[in-house]
Amino acid sequence: MKIQKKNPLIGMGLMMLAMVFVPVLDLFAKLLSVDYAVIEITWARFVFHGLWLLPLLAWKGIVWWRMPTQPVYQLLRSLMLTVTTVAFFAAIKDNPIPTALTLLFVSPLIVAVVAPIWLGESFDALRGFAVVCGFVGVVVVLRPTADSFSPTILWALVAGVGYAFYIMFTRKLSASSPPLLTLFYTAVGGVLVLTPLVGSVWKTPDLTGLAMMAGMGLFAAMGHFLIIMACEYATASQLSPFNYFEIVAATGISYFAFDFFPDVYVWLGIAIICASGAYVSWRELQLSKRARAAQDGRIDIL
Template sequence: MPDSAPRQPPAAAAAHPAAEHSRTLAGILLLLGAMMLVPMMDGLAKHLSAHYATVQIVWARYFFHLAFLLPIVLWRYGRAVLRPNRPVAQVLRGGLLLGSTVLFFAAIRSMPLADAIALVFVYPFIVTALSPLLLGEKVGIRRWSAVLVGFAGALIVIRPGLGVFQWSALLALGGGSVYALYVMATRKLAGSNPPLVTLAYTALLGAVVMSAVAPLEWVAPRPLDWALMALMGAIAAGGHFLVIRAYECAPASLLSPYGYSEIVMATLVGFVGFGDFPDSVTWLGVAVIVASGVYIALRERQRHLPPATGGKRDQRL
């Protein structure tokens, strides 16, 4: 899941079809690489949850993320990084991602990774549903229909009342809902700071807040677990850096469908690491969520095509 403000490819690249194609391909490969990495972080969090409280695991994710990222940001941007634009909005945005992370890590303590990530992917539907209210965007009947179908897919995964419902599924769904607000805050902040700087402030906020909370449930980590916590932070920093680079190379609307590859990797990590594999009904729900999300992404892309490229825009989108 992206952790940065998407930026469009430079206009110079757009003027040369071959260069634009190369940048688009690079963006896709970078995002796929990130989606292969991030579920490994989630798998480490699930493994560590057998011995440590959620708040301690979230602290480790942010603390080591910041430890790996901050030297790079200071080297690249110097002291200017200490004076962010729109600091209140930066804090709000970082707080939303922190809340989403806490809910998600709490969910995967007792439910399969693939199921939890599939439920988090309701966030595109929530963004679409709230964008008229919070972003002033128009949403047509087709995208509203996709939103309803996507939520139906989430209900298939959760299956309330059918004997397989887990309360942790509501935590994952809550994580996706809060992440949707984070995505909308990211849109509002687009261009106010370089994406890498925004990511550093997000990590800093998480590290500071969780450093105040984690001692309440602290358990002294074993040496190997310290290493796993550091690895978790390194994967978080590396994965989100790849996401930043991906969105610098290609438009968000084009890349969005590839983000669902995270579910595939999460399934692999869950099966290899924990013996979890989604049943056929869960796969049906995942397929509905993915199909609806991809439809929304494609509609979003078509909606932003200039008339010369995409013809007359469909006002019913």
């Protein structure tokens, strides 16, 4: 087997490209929400996501038609991403994509609170302080007493909670299947969960709608595939800060597509949430590194 040499610059470049692709999926979803129900849009996103992944699986020589290992966790992981996607699409239907995306990024903070209880991970005062700061950022973005506040933006917080549990189920499934195969199972799970619901809201898409639905799946598959590729060149600690580049890309797309640019309060909230989330992720990686060093009989100073 050919071993891929680490090249952080290539990994970072692939990660940034992925963060440009993913907001295009959100753009299509927002445009589609004018004529189609959120459930149908989400269903189509998973259907086409799975279809676009099939050529990649064939190229990699991965067998996809067998029962996955840990099927219950695979289904629960898919359910969490399905809930996340439905809630996020509901949020961006009537709200700007960058604002909703900012609230989605509370997920690392929620993981920091829940993972010590559920997964037995460590938690310390510094991460606790970062979590509190992050939720202050949420209040700054929401501004619930402002005239511009829309209750539908709270769907983005639901998405953030769902995504946090998706991350934790992903940790439980780590190394159980190739990442690309797990991604395919996630798409299949989303289709299975939503198919019983889509009939009640179904509207046959026209050619434009069908093209945008296929585009959602394409950009989802390409974005996630690039993330997997990025992880082959760089470590998680090197790549994690570039997750937040998605907000920059989403802001640019929203400006050109909808003439929207976040105000100073949203930018302040973005800064607080991103800084808190980045610190929580960095601290977690450092503590994991120290734990591995202790197991190996070494002492690392943080």
